[in-house]
Amino acid sequence: MHLHRLEKTWLKFGISMLAVFLIVLGVMAFSMGMKPPSEHHHTVDPTKVAETAPFDNPGLNQIGKNHYEAVMTAYAFGFEPAVPLEVPVGSKVDFIVTSSDVVHGFAIVGTNVNMMIVPGEVSHVTHTFDKPGEYLILCNEYCGTGHEFMAITIVVQ
């Protein structure tokens, strides 16, 4: 099939940029630890969340120097634990979140933490809080009438 000379140049340029871009994305994801969240398979019976570890005891646990684990359950229309989480500046927090009913979202405004919470699955994401402040954690996937009220905060000081 015949391609116009300029069209060939245009496509060559476009396709090369595309290849470079995809390689950058792939390298960043697979060798620099920037995969999308929840890369490990981890399931839980969604009807027994409150009885299943670690969700039988939701909350913040210190697991190392400046390293915390936040175990949370999303439900219509809130999060467990329901009180604001508090961590010192510079803390690295592993969020481990599941849902005890429908699909929810989990986003921390002002950070790149943004993931789906799907019943039966456990979502994982890690974030280091370098700046102090009161961060808003909100549900950003429609989950029912009270969806817009579903939020808590994490205080970094």
Place this chain on the structure above:
Amino acid sequence: MKSFDRSDSKLVLAHVLFAFAALFIGGVAGLLQSMVKSGSIELPANIGYYELLTAHGVLMALIFTTYFIVGFLYSGVSHTLGGKLLPVSRKLGWYGYALMSVGTVMGVIVILLGKASVLYTFYAPMKASPWFYIALALVVVGSWLSGFGIFYQYIRWKKGNKGKLSPLFAYMSVVTMLLWQICTIGVAIEVVVQLIPWSFGWVDTVNVVLSRTLFWYFGHPLVYFWLLPAYICWYVVIPKVIGGKIFSDSLARLSFMLFLLFSIPVGFHHQLMEPGISPFWKYLQVVLTFMVIIPSLMTAFSMFATFELYGRSKGAKGTFGWVKKLPWKDVRFFAPFMGMLIFIPAGAGGIINASNQMNAVVHNTLWVTGHFHITVATSVALTFFGILYWLIPAITGRVLTPRMNKLGMIQTIIWCVGMFFMSGAMHIVGLFGSPRRTAYNTYNDHPDAVLWMPYHVAMAIGGSILFIGVILIVYNIIGLLRAPRGETEYPIGEVSEASEKTPAFLERWGLWIGIAVALIVFAYTLPLVDMIMNNVPSPGYVTW
């Protein structure tokens, strides 16, 4: 000039008018949504925000688009494949119309009764009334019948015209409907096998991850189902409207085939932020997603080549002199052209959304809502609006008057200005983290959320301007239906003399369907097996 077959024009017009009735009702919902989100109004207690949003999503994304597309494709198929529809095709068109309409009316009633506030993506385990799912199934099956009508007409034409190249419009319509048939199988399985038995209570649980995957197997090609008919207008109609030629027939066909191949095995780019799918398969589908950039670049090249060749044939000088020669005052060109122009930033936004880990920045924020309001609700919608100004006169035996043309120009500008404010504000505030699909709340006046509100007000201003645009387009349709009688040609472009003969392999359907299926099997088999083997059943919930 042969005038358009009168019984076919009834079928086409029925689809077009239904589409715009849906747009009008959806537009009322859209206006109210944008007012609520800005805190300017509160809905009366008996209307829920999410009922409106479900109605808006369904009526705009599913009903307006599908009806217009079926009507438009039937018109071109009738015109280019023999001048009228075969009785079988016309019947299938009407049966499809009837099924889709029963489905739509039923669905809207169930939504407004508050029995299905699950939004147009109906994510399990939120459990709507079974009648909502049945309504959707009727719409899909109806659209299948319409698709079969197009295939039938095409096959009969090919039999009667052995060895001849099919008309470009018809070829593109077949690709569009083929894409639709292949992708709707996913959502049909989800609805019929998983959701309907579950919502009737015949089974207790649903495999949530599987249902989401089947939905998005359909959800991404859905956007190409909207876009391809707009491309048909750009490739086939616009060259004729401006008085130019189609740049290359074979490249146009090739680009459509590439869209068919690369718009289906890519649904995971809507599921990048969710658990239950391995990062490898997500990335693989991201790579496949980006392959559609190639036919998009080809389309952009062809469009501007057509424009430049036309301008130069009219004596344009210099590198950009041809721009001045384009018929800027003709709405049949101007509306789709604005659609094309806006598709440049819109497509760039799409690349950002699909960029694997970068999706975390925008996922489920208003950025995404801003994105599809400039893609489908502007690039596609403006092209559809632009089509009205020749389609209605052509099929009803009337002419476009200068006054209607002017009203069309005004409507186009109103739409662009409204979208500039609404979609622009959505994009920006989305980057600040404001969530989509969320009624008004400032989260106890959290400073971040309070800062979003000025943008939400800009959205409401844009939404109000857009609503004026909705009223004007309805007014314009009425005007077109009452325009003076006369003959209007159905504009079908001719291929430029310089362009080469189209190779026959572009019409070997078996080959292309085979590759499409192979890519789908490759991209989906292992993840699906994994989801079925690791099923974690979930009961249903009604949370609204």
